Amino acid sequence: MMARWSARTVWLAGLGLLAMALVAGSAQGAYAISPAQLWHVLRDMVGGSDNPTPEHLVFVNIRLPRLLLGVAAGAGLGLAGALMQGLFRNPLADPGLIGVSSGAALAAASFIVMGNLWFPDLPRALGSWTLVSMAFMGGLVVTFLIYALAQSQGGTRMGLMLLAGIAVNALAGAGLGYLSFLATDEQLRNLQFWLLGSLGGARWSAVVLVGAVVILACGAGLTLARPLNAIALGEAQAVLLGVDVERTKRWAIWVCALAVGAVTATTGMIGFVGLIAPHWVRMVAGPDHRIVLPGSALLGAALVLAADAVARTAVKPAELPLGVLTAFIGVPMFLFMLRHFRGRV
Amino acid sequence: MQAISSPSVAWPRRKLLLLTSCAGASLALPAWAQSGAKPRRIVSISGAMTEVVFALGAQNMLVATDTTSLYPEAAQKTAKVGYMRQLSAEGLLSLKPDAVIGTTEAGPPVVLDQVRSAGVQVELVKADHTWAEVGRKVQVVGKAAGLDAQARALQARLDAQWAATQQQVAKAARKPRVLFILSHSATPQVSGGATAANAVILYAGGVNALTGFDGYRPMTAEAMASAAPEVILSSTQSIDAHGGVDKFWQRPELALTPAFKRKALVTMEASKLLGFGPRLPDAVREIHEKILLA
Numbered sequence: 001m002m003a004r005w006s007a008r009t010v011w012l013a014g015l016g017l018l019a020m021a022l023v024a025g026s027a028q029g030a031y032a033i034s035p036a037q038l039w040h041v042l043r044d045m046v047g048g049s050d051n052p053t054p055e056h057l058v059f060v061n062i063r064l065p066r067l068l069l070g071v072a073a074g075a076g077l078g079l080a081g082a083l084m085q086g087l088f089r090n091p092l093a094d095p096g097l098i099g100v101s102s103g104a105a106l107a108a109a110s111f112i113v114m115g116n117l118w119f120p121d122l123p124r125a126l127g128s129w130t131l132v133s134m135a136f137m138g139g140l141v142v143t144f145l146i147y148a149l150a151q152s153q154g155g156t157r158m159g160l161m162l163l164a165g166i167a168v169n170a171l172a173g174a175g176l177g178y179l180s181f182l183a184t185d186e187q188l189r190n191l192q193f194w195l196l197g198s199l200g201g202a203r204w205s206a207v208v209l210v211g212a213v214v215i216l217a218c219g220a221g222l223t224l225a226r227p228l229n230a231i232a233l234g235e236a237q238a239v240l241l242g243v244d245v246e247r248t249k250r251w252a253i254w255v256c257a258l259a260v261g262a263v264t265a266t267t268g269m270i271g272f273v274g275l276i277a278p279h280w281v282r283m284v285a286g287p288d289h290r291i292v293l294p295g296s297a298l299l300g301a302a303l304v305l306a307a308d309a310v311a312r313t314a315v316k317p318a319e320l321p322l323g324v325l326t327a328f329i330g331v332p333m334f335l336f337m338l339r340h341f342r343g344r345v
Numbered sequence: 346m347q348a349i350s351s352p353s354v355a356w357p358r359r360k361l362l363l364l365t366s367c368a369g370a371s372l373a374l375p376a377w378a379q380s381g382a383k384p385r386r387i388v389s390i391s392g393a394m395t396e397v398v399f400a401l402g403a404q405n406m407l408v409a410t411d412t413t414s415l416y417p418e419a420a421q422k423t424a425k426v427g428y429m430r431q432l433s434a435e436g437l438l439s440l441k442p443d444a445v446i447g448t449t450e451a452g453p454p455v456v457l458d459q460v461r462s463a464g465v466q467v468e469l470v471k472a473d474h475t476w477a478e479v480g481r482k483v484q485v486v487g488k489a490a491g492l493d494a495q496a497r498a499l500q501a502r503l504d505a506q507w508a509a510t511q512q513q514v515a516k517a518a519r520k521p522r523v524l525f526i527l528s529h530s531a532t533p534q535v536s537g538g539a540t541a542a543n544a545v546i547l548y549a550g551g552v553n554a555l556t557g558f559d560g561y562r563p564m565t566a567e568a569m570a571s572a573a574p575e576v577i578l579s580s581t582q583s584i585d586a587h588g589g590v591d592k593f594w595q596r597p598e599l600a601l602t603p604a605f606k607r608k609a610l611v612t613m614e615a616s617k618l619l620g621f622g623p624r625l626p627d628a629v630r631e632i633h634e635k636i637l638l639a
Contacts, residue, residue, distance in 0.1 A: 030439040054438070057463045062434045128454065184561050185529070186430070186450070193431050200433055201455040317409060317436030318427030 005285040014298030018071070021305035025067045028309045030316035031058045066202040069210060070308045071301045073199065073267050074277075076214040076259035078300020079221050081274030082281070082293050086228040087252045088158055094275040095260040097165045098253055099142035102172035104264040105195060107138020109179045112190050132206075132265045139261035142168060147253060156249045158235075196321030197268040199308050210262045217259035218297055224252055225289040232287065272327045273300045276334045283341040303330055387489055388440055390429045390447035393479070393622030394470070395420045397486040400623050401495050408440045411447070416616050416624075434459040444489035448472040448482075474544035476507060478621050499623070506626035514550040514633050521636045523551035523611075524574035524604070526564060528583045533596070534561040535568070541619040546578065549632040570601035576636045577604045580615035609639035 005013070026038060033041070037055045044056055052060075080095040088097065096102060111119075111134045119130070146168050150161035180188055227248040230238035238245050263270070281295035307325040314320050387406045389395040395414035398407050409424035411432075426436055429447060434456045437445060444466040451457065451469060461467045468489055470481045480500060487496020525542035527534045536542040539559040546553050554574035555562075562568075577599070587593040590610065599605050611632060617624045618632070 030433060030436040032439065054441075054463065058435060058438055061462055062438070062459050181532075181563070185527070185534070189428065189430060198431070200431070201453055203455055203459070312433070312435060315427075317433065317439055318425055319431070319433035319436060 005291075007285075007288075007291045010281065010285045010291050010295045011298075014295050014302070017302040018298050018305070021302040021309075022067060022071070025070070025305050025309045026059075026063065028313050029058075029063055030312060031055075031063075033059060033063075062202075065204050065207045066199050066308070066312075067305065068207045069199050069202040069267070070305045072207065072211045072214045073263045073270060074273055074301035074304030075297040076210070076217060076263040076300075077270060077273040077304070078277035078296035078298070079214075079218055079293060080256040080260045081276075081300070082278035082289070082296035083221055083224065083228070083252045083256050084274070085278050086224075086232065086289055086292070087249060088162060089232060090162075091279065092275075095256055096169065096274075097162065098256060099146045099165055099168050099172070100139040100257045100260045101264055101269060102169045102176075103142025104135040104139035104261060105269060106142070106172045106175045106179075108135040108194050108265075108268075109176050109191050110134075110138075112194065113179045113183045113187050135265035136261045139264060140257055142172065143253065143257040143261075155246055156253075158249070193321065194268040195323070197270040197323035197326075198311070198319070199267055199304075199322060200319060201266065206266050210266050213262040214259055217255045218294075220251060220255045221259075221293055221297075222290075224248055224255070225293050228252070228289040228293075232289075267322070269323050270304065270326055271323050272330050273303055276330050277303060280334065280337060283337055385443045385489070385491060386441060387486075388426060388437060388442045388445045389414060389486075390426065390432065390445065390451045391470070391482070392416065392420075392616050393620040394446050394448075394482050394486055396620070396622040396624065397483050397499070398490065400499055401486060401490060401492050403486075403490040403492055406490055408442060411451075413616070413620075416614075416620075432456050434463075438463055438465065444468060446470075446485055446489050472621070474539075474541045474621060476548070476625070479503065479623065479625050482622065503623055503626060510626045510630040510633070511548075513630060514548070517550045517633070517637060519637075520550055520552045521575045521639075522554040522573060522603075523549075523576045523578050523636055524554040524569075524572055524602075525578045526583060527561060527580065528586055529580075529615075533564040533583070533598075535564045535572075536561055541621060542578070544621075545618060545629060545632060548629045549636060551576070551578075551632075551636050564596075564598050566598040566601065569598045573603055575603050576609045576611055576639045577602075578611050578613075578618075578632065578636070580618055581612045582615050584610075584612055604639075607639070611635040611639055 027033070027035060033055045038059070041056045041059045044052070045060060077095065084093040084095055084097055085091055087093070108131060111131050146161060146164045147156065149164035150156050152160060180191060183191060227238065227243045230241045230243040231245060231248065235245050260274070277296040277300040278292055280299055281292050285291045285295060303326065307329050308322055310329065311320045311322045311325050384406045386408045387398065387403070388409045389398055389407060390411040392413040392415060395407065395410045396416055398404060399417055399420065404419065407423055409426050410420050411426055411429040413429060414420045414423070424440065426432055429450060430452045432451065432453070437460050442465055445460055446468045447470070449469045449471050457467055466489065468485045470478065470485050472478060483496050483500050483503070487493045523546045525536040525546060527536065527542070535555055536553070537555050537558040537560060538553070540561065543553050554572040584590060584593050593610070594605065594608060604610070613628060613632065617628050
């Protein structure tokens with residue numbers, strides 16, 4: 001049996017993995033950019049260039065924002081997954097449980113299918129800002145609904161929240177089903193692509209917005225590490241230890257909702273990252289949230305970058321849906337880890 | 346050489362020479378040949394526009410097409426950039442195209458913006474299911490390929506075919522009630538107004554049996570009975586998806602329609618029927634003749 005990794009090892013390994021994924025992602029793509037050309041592009045970016053080459057334009061306007069959006073998306077999803085598993089004290093919890101993903105999906109689907117009836121003049125295409133803001137609002141509204149349903153005697157009851165979450169998610173699923181029944185062939189295709197997730201719509205404005213939300217979420221999330229460690233012993237124990245449990249729950253839920261809402265609204269559904277990244281970190285480093293939270297964010301980012309590198313290159317010049325690949329790449333590795341560390345699960 | 350290099354007479358004569366040689370070249374050669382031997386590189390993300398490229402004999406310029414470009418068969422052998430609504434910016438740019446052509450249905454818009462900002466000409470034709478749409482496609486392909494004259498000649502040929510078809514349709518004594526069924530997926534869909542199928546039915550001298558809504562709706566038995574179509578129009582792909590004509594007529598929704606008694610079914614390959622490409626005059630004439638006989 002291997003020794004548990006220390007916090008420092010996890011940080012180093014996580015950052016190393018992320019750096020490797022970034023370098024590999026920079027060099028990979030449908031548009032061939034050789035390492036020498038990449039070096040020139042990077043030098044021009046620092047020094048400025050009057051006459052950008054096509055490689056420069058492709059890298060700066062398309063590949064780099066996409067890589068950074070991937071980092072933000074993966075970090076947001078990984079962190080949110082770790083927060084939810086800590087809060088629910090349940091290894092099956094994932095960010096979807098508080099309704100943010102299904103809410104975003106339902107809002108996006110409503111907009112894709114009914115948008116031309118409700119808002120005939122707004123741009124409705126995949127990646128348009130109206131679709132992004134609708135999806136973001138949808139995620140928050142559904143999370144608020146589930147949160148409100150879980151209130152009892154002045155506190156949030158996690159058991160109630162779990163059940164309310166499952167019920168409301170089922171309702172949103174039925175809504176999605178109904179919308180896909182109403183949808184035309186084209187709308188159905190759009191909806192399907194949205195549900196499978198993609199970083200293809202990455203532009204700098206989106207990177208800045210999602211990046212800012214995820215950085216704030218990570219900052220806020222890390223302050224919750226100690227209270228979550230206490231809650232792991234049971235809510236009553238945490239209260240005895242002087243933890244404001246109610247405040248921790250509120251913060252964890254809203255940090256998760258904002259991060260996942262912003263990510264999902266811009267990229268569509270990227271499944272599985274939020275579920276497996278925290279498990280992975282716990283397997284190697286134990287359950288301390290001071291390690292699990294940052295570790296999950298780093299690992300999530302690396303996982304999304306790796307999956308997207310395959311999505312961009314496997315069937316070039318076309319592209320594979322990202323949500324499919326996060327599962328295809330993540331699950332086998334996860335199962336391997338599960339067998340390897342089976343004593344610690 | 347010495348004579349034209351003397352300053353007093355050199356300029357006007359040289360200019361003249363340059364002008365005449367340019368004019369001569371543009372008459373003699375297609376545009377791409379003027380800018381050196383390298384043909385232009387075109388990516389088509391519309392099945393109909395791919396057909397136009399082939400009709401203009403410019404297939405050597407076609408570096409890639411989308412998944413809806415199925416005709417002619419050679420189009421299926423080009424590199425594929427995926428589904429027209431889910432394009433990849435880097436994927437498109439990796440083909441180093443001079444022009445990307447398609448309809449306004451192509452997307453996502455962010456990706457097309459990125460392709461534009463990399464300096465590639467992106468030309469999108471508005472898809473409104475009219476004969477003018479075909480003309481716009483021919484014009485845009487002609488421009489992108491640098492074959493404007495050939496495009497005008499093709500347009501003239503198509504216009505003549507279209508006029509003949511429309512004359513033939515105008516002479517028809519009756520307008521059959523036609524209903525279009527699309528069932529590439531599990532639930533068959535029927536076409537109301539504002540669809541390509543609706544436009545083809547009207548152009549072919551039919552009446553769309555279903556009115557009062559736009560787009561496609563799932564087919565139900567009662568709606569079919571009240572629509573009372575005399576002829577069912579469908580794509581060959583839809584019939585294949587059902588497992589053949591006999592299986593198709595076994596659908597319970599069809600049993601109460603006038604078309605069922607005579608088994609009046611007209612089918613055509615989907616890209617020809619609904620693509621609004623250069624085969625539209627042929628398609629409309631064929632549909633017109635078949636719905637009158639059915």
